[in-house]
Amino acid sequence: MCRLALKTATEPFSPYSILTAMEAMQEGYDGSGLGLLLRGLEFTDFNYKIRTTYPVLSGIAHTGEALARLNSLMEKWGYKLKYTHEFDVNHSMIEAKDRNTYILRVYKTPDHWVYFDQEHIESELMATRIDLRRNGEENGGDLTVFSFWPDVAMIKEVGWPLEIGKALSLHDNRLKARVVMAQGRQNTNYGINLYACHPFFIQGIATMTNGENTAFVPIKEWLAGTHYPGYIGYQSDSEVFAHILHYVVKRLNLPLEAYKHVITPLKTEELLRHPQGDFLRGLRDVCRRLIIDGPNCVMGSLPDESCLLVMDHKKLRPATIGGKPGEWAMASEMCGVDAMIPDRDRSLDYQPMRENTIIVPPDRKEFKIWSQFEPFPLHQAA
Amino acid sequence: MVSIRTIPSTPGSLTPVDLQWVISHREDRCTLCGHCTSVCPTGAIYLTYRRQRMPKLDLLQKKRGSEYRVFTGIRQRTEVGSRCIGCGMCTAVCPNEAIGPNPNATDARVRLLMNDKGGAWTRGGRRNSPESLLDRIMFNRISMLTDPALDAGRHEFYMNTLLGRVLPPEEYLRRKATGEWIPPVREIFPFVIGSMSFGALSPNMWLGLLQGVAYCNEILGIPVVMATGEGGCPPWVLRSPYLKYIVLQIASGYFGWDEIIRAIPDMQCDPAAIEIKYGQGAKPGDGGLLMWFKVSKLIARLRGVPEGVDLPSPPVHQTLYSIEESVMKMIQTMSMAWDFRVPVYPKISGSTSAKSVLNNLVRNPYASGLLIDGVDGGTGAAYNISMDATGHPIASNLRECYLDLVAQGKQNEIPLFAAGGVGKNGNVTQNGMALIMLGASGVHIGKYIMQSAAGCLGSERNRCNVCNIGLCPKGITSQNPKLYRRLDPDQVAQRVVDTFMAIQTEMKKIMAPLGRSQSLPIGMSDAIGINDADVAERLKIRYIC
Numbered sequence: 001m002c003r004l005a006l007k008t009a010t011e012p013f014s015p016y017s018i019l020t021a022m023e024a025m026q027e028g029y030d031g032s033g034l035g036l037l038l039r040g041l042e043f044t045d046f047n048y049k050i051r052t053t054y055p056v057l058s059g060i061a062h063t064g065e066a067l068a069r070l071n072s073l074m075e076k077w078g079y080k081l082k083y084t085h086e087f088d089v090n091h092s093m094i095e096a097k098d099r100n101t102y103i104l105r106v107y108k109t110p111d112h113w114v115y116f117d118q119e120h121i122e123s124e125l126m127a128t129r130i131d132l133r134r135n136g137e138e139n140g141g142d143l144t145v146f147s148f149w150p151d152v153a154m155i156k157e158v159g160w161p162l163e164i165g166k167a168l169s170l171h172d173n174r175l176k177a178r179v180v181m182a183q184g185r186q187n188t189n190y191g192i193n194l195y196a197c198h199p200f201f202i203q204g205i206a207t208m209t210n211g212e213n214t215a216f217v218p219i220k221e222w223l224a225g226t227h228y229p230g231y232i233g234y235q236s237d238s239e240v241f242a243h244i245l246h247y248v249v250k251r252l253n254l255p256l257e258a259y260k261h262v263i264t265p266l267k268t269e270e271l272l273r274h275p276q277g278d279f280l281r282g283l284r285d286v287c288r289r290l291i292i293d294g295p296n297c298v299m300g301s302l303p304d305e306s307c308l309l310v311m312d313h314k315k316l317r318p319a320t321i322g323g324k325p326g327e328w329a330m331a332s333e334m335c336g337v338d339a340m341i342p343d344r345d346r347s348l349d350y351q352p353m354r355e356n357t358i359i360v361p362p363d364r365k366e367f368k369i370w371s372q373f374e375p376f377p378l379h380q381a382a
Numbered sequence: 383m384v385s386i387r388t389i390p391s392t393p394g395s396l397t398p399v400d401l402q403w404v405i406s407h408r409e410d411r412c413t414l415c416g417h418c419t420s421v422c423p424t425g426a427i428y429l430t431y432r433r434q435r436m437p438k439l440d441l442l443q444k445k446r447g448s449e450y451r452v453f454t455g456i457r458q459r460t461e462v463g464s465r466c467i468g469c470g471m472c473t474a475v476c477p478n479e480a481i482g483p484n485p486n487a488t489d490a491r492v493r494l495l496m497n498d499k500g501g502a503w504t505r506g507g508r509r510n511s512p513e514s515l516l517d518r519i520m521f522n523r524i525s526m527l528t529d530p531a532l533d534a535g536r537h538e539f540y541m542n543t544l545l546g547r548v549l550p551p552e553e554y555l556r557r558k559a560t561g562e563w564i565p566p567v568r569e570i571f572p573f574v575i576g577s578m579s580f581g582a583l584s585p586n587m588w589l590g591l592l593q594g595v596a597y598c599n600e601i602l603g604i605p606v607v608m609a610t611g612e613g614g615c616p617p618w619v620l621r622s623p624y625l626k627y628i629v630l631q632i633a634s635g636y637f638g639w640d641e642i643i644r645a646i647p648d649m650q651c652d653p654a655a656i657e658i659k660y661g662q663g664a665k666p667g668d669g670g671l672l673m674w675f676k677v678s679k680l681i682a683r684l685r686g687v688p689e690g691v692d693l694p695s696p697p698v699h700q701t702l703y704s705i706e707e708s709v710m711k712m713i714q715t716m717s718m719a720w721d722f723r724v725p726v727y728p729k730i731s732g733s734t735s736a737k738s739v740l741n742n743l744v745r746n747p748y749a750s751g752l753l754i755d756g757v758d759g760g761t762g763a764a765y766n767i768s769m770d771a772t773g774h775p776i777a778s779n780l781r782e783c784y785l786d787l788v789a790q791g792k793q794n795e796i797p798l799f800a801a802g803g804v805g806k807n808g809n810v811t812q813n814g815m816a817l818i819m820l821g822a823s824g825v826h827i828g829k830y831i832m833q834s835a836a837g838c839l840g841s842e843r844n845r846c847n848v849c850n851i852g853l854c855p856k857g858i859t860s861q862n863p864k865l866y867r868r869l870d871p872d873q874v875a876q877r878v879v880d881t882f883m884a885i886q887t888e889m890k891k892i893m894a895p896l897g898r899s900q901s902l903p904i905g906m907s908d909a910i911g912i913n914d915a916d917v918a919e920r921l922k923i924r925y926i927c
Contacts, residue, residue, distance in 0.1 A: 211529060212525075212528055212529035212897065214523075214525065214529065214896060214897035214898050214906075215898065215900070215901065215903070215906065216908070217905070217906055217907060217908040217909075218793075218903070218904060218905040218906055221788045221793065221905060222788075222791065222793060222794060224791075225788055225789065225790065225791025225792070225793065226791050227791065247551075251552070252551055252552060252555060253555075254555075264900060267538075267540065268542075268569060279558060282554055282558065282564060283551075283554070285544055285548055285567050286548055286549055286550070286551045286554040286794070287551050287794075288544065288548070288794060288901060289793065289794045291900050291901040292900065293897060293898045293899060293900040293901065294525070294529050294897045294898075295529050295530060295897075313899075313900050314532075314537065314538075314899070316529075316530060
């Protein structure tokens, strides 16, 4: 089983502190990988605060040639490189030997994009990420691209989390973030692959999971059948969680609470008693191919820095949230929360049940416990 | 040349070893009660007087000679029309286990003479082949350590499926916001009692099925529905609150629809769905057929025809000029009759053209699903050649259609139902779940229900299979009160309930190790495998050995 840690705080913090939480939970993973997602970025060498609309490219160039190709492609597409975060890498501590450069770069978007609306910009950014990824795949996998989005950075590597953190010198405080998501273990049932590391990312939306989605294949087939360009990959059965969240929030324009109703809908007899049962039953029917199965705890974060935590319908996986105003931590084990925010009132910790969605809004004053049995905040139809 | 008539042999004469079923009779056990001869549906056995020579050797007398005894014995007829069908009713009634049919291990030459008086072989039942591809599919994606297996006995499972047109999510939200029509969707148990008409089945059988279905729904909460087949529905059912468990079928003969249409104003609830039958797996290209001896007074009244006439439905609907027109006319008319509150879907026979039908339905906003009936489907009456050699096996037909929908991203929208040979060898849940994982939203079972719930004796080794002549020895497919009184509707209902309870448990026993409980694993093709590389490639599932 994988271990998950997510911390969100008003004050940016070093991602290394999350890796110490992962270390506290190390009994639960096998060092097959680490994925980190950082949101609300702060670099000591670059003032990103005034340029938060600039997209950040995260990935790995496995050869110098791949890096050169990346540079020429980005240049060709009209992106201007504004900042390159140079990781202080100790290659001897990294298991894999084909890591030329860890990419974390800030770009300025092409000038003519000023005429594009937000949706157009978002689809262009996604297209760039997919094109780069495809380019890497076409060249023997020499270029891996995790994300290309404003204010989001991702690091994925094979090995033990703390070791990877040390190897990339994440403790040097040159890189900080307000939201950090970390997951420590790769695929259970599919091959080890960098793209298979959680968190998964699409258009600013990211999720990570500790569990297994047994309904993976029908969900994947349905998502792929929508022919949406970003619904690709699926090296891991958990990738669909991110895509479903994206589908619900971005394409159906439903509130965050709808996610839970889509992935683990209530039973018919429960919906018959629900104030918006008719609408929700219809939603369940039309989204039935997106119903997940198996044991899962899903943690996610959105572009506005709100964070989310939901459980599978049988609550077969653990998760705890705890913290204090301005600083909240979610982890798959309580010791993970302890490591991230030790000085909190533990009596206020909460372990969500099968019907709960925990939402930490961007203001981070308190977390919201929302139950599926409660009225659904939908203006349009319900 | 004049033939010699001293040897009683003609081209058409047979001996018991030429028949498919050979009666073995133990005279030492027989009490000559005559039960077997009176119960035999085809009159294949008869009591007869026989003479037997008793050789006698008396050493003290010069006179040699024999004595004869006369005894009453049971013999088997060898005429094609009264051949033994292997039903075994004689064994069932024999107080002394003295008689019974045995399958002929040598070549049953009778097969060559099933064209008496120029008539081709007709029968009921299914394709006479016990082989089943579905039986060979295994569920092999087992949750163990990477994720916990579920507890079939204690966890909650959601096993229902949807019958009805499901909108794309975006369209649903749009219509909900504007208050437009949302197509009706029924939540049903994925094993549906397939179309068997009131007429093909005896009144007692029908009543038993209906009672069982109502009990499953109202007491056990298993939302089982049953389809009527062509031939209407008894008026008391049409006006009852149980109509909601009934799928009304309209077929090319339109039998029984006067009665249905007239009952609409008095209906207490809507039917579960309307099935438009365009084809049947057992006899593609044929319409329904009810032989004259099954058209009793009651059936004649229901169907609005005279008593005792053959009722052959045409192979196509009168409205059928093109598929577009047919679908438009029939689906929309039927939808309109119930004010667009009832799902309407077509049933077709498995065919290489199934995909084109499907693609047409996808573009029709009123089509609520598609039922494909494979070559192994059963029927009450058809030509043997239609049953044995005409049609398409369900597995690849269904899979192709499902993958076609997947490619279009429409697999959530038009539910596919599969039928034809589900439970052929008794493995009903395994067969049904295999089809579901190949992409079916549910399956229809007809023959299996007759076998399981009413003790139908028919088999794919050509046992019994005389549903067409109204002589069903169990009273399941007969309209003769002397025969159907053998069947107690309450006992049928009990067996229906037993069957569905067991199916439900077996479904859990399949879903639990796969780690599935939240939704029916439709299209979960990563969970199944088969030990045949070619089949695996064709069905796009895993090859296992």
